[in-house]
Amino acid sequence: MTSDFEAQLRAVSLRVTRPRLAVLAALRDHPHVDTDRVIELVRAGQPTVSHQTVYDVLRALTDSGLVRRIQPAGATARYESRVEDNHHHVVCRSCGAIADVDCTVGHAPCLTASDDHGFVVDEAEVVYWGTCPGCATTRMTSWPASSEGNK
Numbered sequence: 001m002t003s004d005f006e007a008q009l010r011a012v013s014l015r016v017t018r019p020r021l022a023v024l025a026a027l028r029d030h031p032h033v034d035t036d037r038v039i040e041l042v043r044a045g046q047p048t049v050s051h052q053t054v055y056d057v058l059r060a061l062t063d064s065g066l067v068r069r070i071q072p073a074g075a076t077a078r079y080e081s082r083v084e085d086n087h088h089h090v091v092c093r094s095c096g097a098i099a100d101v102d103c104t105v106g107h108a109p110c111l112t113a114s115d116d117h118g119f120v121v122d123e124a125e126v127v128y129w130g131t132c133p134g135c136a137t138t139r140m141t142s143w144p145a146s147s148e149g150n151k
């Protein structure tokens with residue numbers, strides 16, 4: 001189980017440590033969580049791990065490419081371990097929920113710039129914004145105020 005993570009760490013020349021393994025496991029089971037949630041998840045199994053250790057682990061894993069950091073405008077940074085493809089995210093404007101959206105054409109960059117200004121473009125960062133099913137349901141049942149007498 002953890003041997004996959006050990007192999008991943010070794011592949012990018014990172015030392016195998018328990019906090020690093022715990023962060024990778026947490027992100028596999030809980031994609032798109034922020035730093036506070038990662039700390040919570042890691043501490044559930046290793047109560048003595050410090051905040052600073054988790055920050056350091058996240059930075060090392062992100063720098064090495066094992067973890068992807070995403071930061072939708074106005075939201076806290078989230079982390080995920082699905083790094084092997086060019087997928088996008090759909091973000092709920094109400095509650096900040098995030099879900100994966102497969103790349104529109106299957107490879108980066110999936111959008112062609114109307115004018116690349118001579119740059120060699122290798123990635124297009126796409127974020128879809130909207131309302132998640134949970135928030136959409138809440139909105140529909142609480143609005144409009146029950147003028148139709150259904151309560």
Ligand SMILES: [Zn+2]
Binds near residue numbers: 096131133135
């Ligand atoms: Zn929502």
Ligand SMILES: [Zn+2]
Binds near residue numbers: 099
């Ligand atoms: Zn994702």
